Amino acid sequence: xxxxxxxxxxxxxxxxxxxxALRGFDAVTFLVVPAAVFSLCLFVYPFxxxxxxxxxxxxxxxxxxxxxxxxxxxxxxxxxxxxxxxIPVTVLNLVLAVPVAFRVRLMRRQRLLTTILVLPITLGTVxxxxxxxxxxxxxxxxxxTLMTLGLISHPLRLVHxxxxxxxxxxxxxxxxxxxxTLSYVTGIDPAxxxxxxxxxxxAWQRFRHIYLPLLMPGFxxxxxxxxxxxxxxxxxxxxxxxxxxSTRVISIAxxxxxxxxxxxxxxxxxxxxxxxxxxxxxxxxxxxxxxFYRGPATGAKG
Amino acid sequence: MIxxxxxxxxxxxxxxxxxxxxxxLNLFAMIATVVTSSFATRWLGTWLPVxxxxxxxxxxxxxxxxxxILIVTFQVVGMVVLISGLLGVTAAYALARRDFPGKxxxxxxxxxxxxxxxxxxxxxxxxxxxxxGLAGTFWGVVxxxxxxxxxxxILVMIPFIEQIDxxxxxxxxxxxxxxxxxxxxxxxxxxLPGILAALLLVLVRTIAMFELxxxxxxxxxxxxxxxxxxxxxxxxxxxxxxxxxxxxxxxxTTLVWLIIALRFINPTQIVTRAKQQPAH
Amino acid sequence: xxxxxxxxxEVRLNGVSRDFGALNALRDVNLTIQRGEFIALLxxxxxxxxxxxxxxxxxxxxxxxxxxLDKNRVDTLKPEERGFGMVFxxxxxxxxxxxxxxxxxxxxxxxxxxAEIERKVDEALNLVRLxxxxxxxxxxxxxxxxxxxAIARAIVIExxxxxxxxxxxxxxxxxxxxxxxxIRRIHNxxxxxxxxxxxxxxxxxxxxxxxxxxRDGVVRQVGTPKELYEAPAHLDVADFMGFRNKxxxxxxxxxxxxxxxxxxxxxxxxxxxxxxxxxxxxYVAIRSDDLVVGEPGENALSVTVDTAEYRGxxxxxxxxxxxxxxxxFRSPHALExxxxxxxxxxxxxxLVFAEPV
Numbered sequence: 001x002x003x004x005x006x007x008x009x010x011x012x013x014x015x016x017x018x019x020x021a022l023r024g025f026d027a028v029t030f031l032v033v034p035a036a037v038f039s040l041c042l043f044v045y046p047f048x049x050x051x052x053x054x055x056x057x058x059x060x061x062x063x064x065x066x067x068x069x070x071x072x073x074x075x076x077x078x079x080x081x082x083x084x085x086x087i088p089v090t091v092l093n094l095v096l097a098v099p100v101a102f103r104v105r106l107m108r109r110q111r112l113l114t115t116i117l118v119l120p121i122t123l124g125t126v127x128x129x130x131x132x133x134x135x136x137x138x139x140x141x142x143x144x145t146l147m148t149l150g151l152i153s154h155p156l157r158l159v160h161x162x163x164x165x166x167x168x169x170x171x172x173x174x175x176x177x178x179x180x181t182l183s184y185v186t187g188i189d190p191a192x193x194x195x196x197x198x199x200x201x202x203a204w205q206r207f208r209h210i211y212l213p214l215l216m217p218g219f220x221x222x223x224x225x226x227x228x229x230x231x232x233x234x235x236x237x238x239x240x241x242x243x244x245x246s247t248r249v250i251s252i253a254x255x256x257x258x259x260x261x262x263x264x265x266x267x268x269x270x271x272x273x274x275x276x277x278x279x280x281x282x283x284x285x286x287x288x289x290x291x292f293y294r295g296p297a298t299g300a301k302g
Numbered sequence: 303m304i305x306x307x308x309x310x311x312x313x314x315x316x317x318x319x320x321x322x323x324x325x326x327l328n329l330f331a332m333i334a335t336v337v338t339s340s341f342a343t344r345w346l347g348t349w350l351p352v353x354x355x356x357x358x359x360x361x362x363x364x365x366x367x368x369x370x371i372l373i374v375t376f377q378v379v380g381m382v383v384l385i386s387g388l389l390g391v392t393a394a395y396a397l398a399r400r401d402f403p404g405k406x407x408x409x410x411x412x413x414x415x416x417x418x419x420x421x422x423x424x425x426x427x428x429x430x431x432x433x434x435g436l437a438g439t440f441w442g443v444v445x446x447x448x449x450x451x452x453x454x455x456i457l458v459m460i461p462f463i464e465q466i467d468x469x470x471x472x473x474x475x476x477x478x479x480x481x482x483x484x485x486x487x488x489x490x491x492x493x494l495p496g497i498l499a500a501l502l503l504v505l506v507r508t509i510a511m512f513e514l515x516x517x518x519x520x521x522x523x524x525x526x527x528x529x530x531x532x533x534x535x536x537x538x539x540x541x542x543x544x545x546x547x548x549x550x551x552x553x554x555t556t557l558v559w560l561i562i563a564l565r566f567i568n569p570t571q572i573v574t575r576a577k578q579q580p581a582h
Numbered sequence: 583x584x585x586x587x588x589x590x591x592e593v594r595l596n597g598v599s600r601d602f603g604a605l606n607a608l609r610d611v612n613l614t615i616q617r618g619e620f621i622a623l624l625x626x627x628x629x630x631x632x633x634x635x636x637x638x639x640x641x642x643x644x645x646x647x648x649x650x651l652d653k654n655r656v657d658t659l660k661p662e663e664r665g666f667g668m669v670f671x672x673x674x675x676x677x678x679x680x681x682x683x684x685x686x687x688x689x690x691x692x693x694x695x696x697a698e699i700e701r702k703v704d705e706a707l708n709l710v711r712l713x714x715x716x717x718x719x720x721x722x723x724x725x726x727x728x729x730x731x732a733i734a735r736a737i738v739i740e741x742x743x744x745x746x747x748x749x750x751x752x753x754x755x756x757x758x759x760x761x762x763x764x765i766r767r768i769h770n771x772x773x774x775x776x777x778x779x780x781x782x783x784x785x786x787x788x789x790x791x792x793x794x795x796x797r798d799g800v801v802r803q804v805g806t807p808k809e810l811y812e813a814p815a816h817l818d819v820a821d822f823m824g825f826r827n828k829x830x831x832x833x834x835x836x837x838x839x840x841x842x843x844x845x846x847x848x849x850x851x852x853x854x855x856x857x858x859x860x861x862x863x864x865y866v867a868i869r870s871d872d873l874v875v876g877e878p879g880e881n882a883l884s885v886t887v888d889t890a891e892y893r894g895x896x897x898x899x900x901x902x903x904x905x906x907x908x909x910x911f912r913s914p915h916a917l918e919x920x921x922x923x924x925x926x927x928x929x930x931x932x933l934v935f936a937e938p939v
Contacts, residue, residue: 035393
């Protein structure tokens with residue numbers, strides 16, 4: 001008497017579900033769908049919609065919005081105004097962040113300092129603008145202190161002009177730049193610096209030959225992220241600057257087109273131009289970074 | 303790290319600390335100015351106000367309808383936190399645990415709202431919301447604020463989830479847990495600190511998020527930061543002290559949540575990096 | 583200020599101490615190293631061997647004592663001024679520089695002429711047998727190759743002293759043996775004075791001219807491998823040299839080179855370096871090879887067998903005594919777990935030590 005073994009089911013290979021799973025699709029993967037759908041609807045679609053809308057102006061041919069932008073000095077000057085703010089601020093932030101980050105990485109209790117530095121980010125651009133309006137005003141403590149110390153005889157004009165906005169961008173931008181830089185600096189194996197020292201490199205040489213090449217990619221990314229943030233300056237340019245003059249930034253132009261002229265097509269065009277300029281500069285910086293070393297910042301096999 | 307102790311090195315170190323000190327000093331002075339002004343009777347042309355009072359707070363509360371605005375703010379922020387938690391944690395889990403074709407593209411898609419500043423995508427977003435009639439409503443504001451927060455939660459949660467050994471989940475299944483039990487008994491307890499951190503960060507960031515709400519809000523759906531902007535914008539009409547009182551109320555709101563959040567998170571996480579972890 | 587190889591005679595550590603706050607990582611270390619010697623710093627984790635090396639290199643300042651190169655005091659110099667070559671545990675190769683640039687880095691920092699750098703780098707590559715790999719980046723090399731580059735980088739500057747911090751611990755067993763032979767060969771060819779940190783007894787015994795055993799920041803013994811292996815002067819050293827059995831008992835009698843210790847009622851007689859006070863606690867250290875199954879009596883303990891592992895030529899067994907002492911011993915035959923036996927050691931092979939302070 002032998003046991004009856006049932007014949008195997010039709011040998012059709014793995015089921016459809018199994019084939020999907022082999023390629024990485026199963027119930028868990030589909031957990032990503034809600035967020036993806038959300039992103040598509042509220043991010044990709046508006047962007048695409050805005051792009052197309054920018055080519056459907058109220059009057060004129062499909063390029064009319066862009067032509068109008070680049071023929072009206074009041075409009076295209078905004079790009080220069082914004083760059084004149086964003087680039088110096090970002091460069092200054094980065095230049096200041098590097099030595100501070102190098103010092104702070106030696107500290108054992110960094111938390112207090114990073115907490116204080118995170119305050120401007122938490123408070124936000126509007127509050128910082130209001131604060132600076134008070135503090136940097138002609139009667140504010142800043143000018144008073146400088147006059148008491150005898151450094152100036154009249155109050156400096158620091159509000160409702162370029163400098164107010166500059167200061168505001170510095171205060172809200174530096175913490176961000178600093179924290180990013182700190183994370184890159186601490187990501188470099190300390191043994192590399194020690195090896196350099198035993199080989200005769202002094203502090204400056206260690207920075208120039210070891211740290212700098214390894215930090216370049218990180219600096220490039222930090223620059224890009226900080227620049228993009230600074231370029232989209234809006235509330236401080238209005239509240240603390242001269243929104244009709246030297247600090248008429250491109251976001252103001254976009255806002256006015258949308259909410260004062262009710263010309264959504266033009267507003268989308270300005271937003272596209274804004275995005276494009278940001279992208280161009282980011283691409284330029286990252287292309288330059290490609291000239292430098294790109295790999296991991298440790299000295300041993302992973 | 304090698305500590306240089308020559309006097310040249312010490313001079314440099316002092317210079318750096320002076321710089322930091324200058325920054326921090328000005329930051330605190332700026333905040334102090336606002337606080338002092340909010341308690342001043344009159345403050346014009348002197349180091350400190352002529353007298354002190356708290357009436358500006360009551361006046362600002364009424365004038366700017368701060369009670370209503372605070373309620374709206376917390377409703378918006380609460381909803382944003384809830385929805386971005388649900389969408390973000392689930393998506394992060396999928397991205398952390400599975401590799402599939404198109405994953406890189408999807409990750410890029412989620413990265414973009416964090417790299418592109420709010421104004422740039424906010425204008426087209428506002429246009430669409432106006433077309434669909436959602437603009438000016440509570441849900442319009444919530445939707446707009448969700449755009450950067452969902453990716454933020456995903457980005458914060460992915461490393462958290464990757465840290466949990468997948469073998470733990472396998473072990474739970476071997477010992478008989480179905481997906482629900484796995485979730486409740488194994489995953490949630492391990493993920494809770496991470497989720498808490500992420501949501502607190504979303505909360506703090508959304509309270510301060512100006513541009514998106516500004517572009518999309520109507521008169522009844524303004525958050526506190528937007529109301530503050532309008533108050534400062536129309537500064538000629540109102541007393542500075544009243545505006546500063548409102549500013550202080552705003553500051554207290556954000557700082558309270560920051561302090562609560564700091565018990566669970568590291569301050570550097572507010573600025574989540576879009577790139578990889580440092581090699582250590 | 584690199585001192586030429588031919589000019590110095592000895593390195594001296596005088597009473598070197600290093601504290602980290604309240605923790606004494608190193609206490610009063612005195613050591614003299616002759617030119618050309620290969621010295622191993624041996625000890626368990628936390629014993630201070632890496633700290634000693636870092637102090638010599640200048641990566642850590644000393645909190646007490648001084649370090650001398652002949653008549654020149656070096657502990658007051660910055661690491662970049664000392665001119666010592668160092669090989670790091672994780673190699674610390676500059677990931678953005680290729681092999682040639684890594685090796686030539688020290689020469690470049692000294693302003694050596696380009697042509698000279700190329701020549702010296704070629705020599706170094708030949709010495710470590712990496713000719714033809716010069717253009718590769720560290721990420722493209724295997725662990726063993728990275729190790730060689732690290733060594734080449736340290737020696738190409740012709741330093742008076744080469745410092746090695748557990749250089750082989752990241753390699754797998756087979757590679758470790760190969761590289762050990764390489765290090766010995768390079769040392770023989772160059773004759774550079776080397777200080778080598780390791781926690782591996784075999785490495786120290788096979789590579790070093792003299793070994794310094796450290797424990798808890800204190801030097802326990804300095805001697806040739808043979809001296810340390812056959813006549814450890816301290817219980818910690820014996821522990822490191824493979825005396826797996828350390829039986830605690832009470833000293834009954836002691837003289838210049840014999841001490842009798844009472845352990846669980848049995849009398850053990852063993853060789854001592856220094857007399858132990860009568861009645862004081864004492865340890866009898868026995869190699870597992872020397873502890874064999876035998877008859878009850880002098881120098882024997884009654885035990886219950888726990889396990890017996892087959893090792894090919896014989897069995898290695900573990901056992902415990904009535905009071906819980908654990909023993910490792912050797913047996914030509916298999917033994918049943920739970921069996922009773924008597925373990926015996928020859929008087930000459932047992933070492934007796936006083937309680938370490």
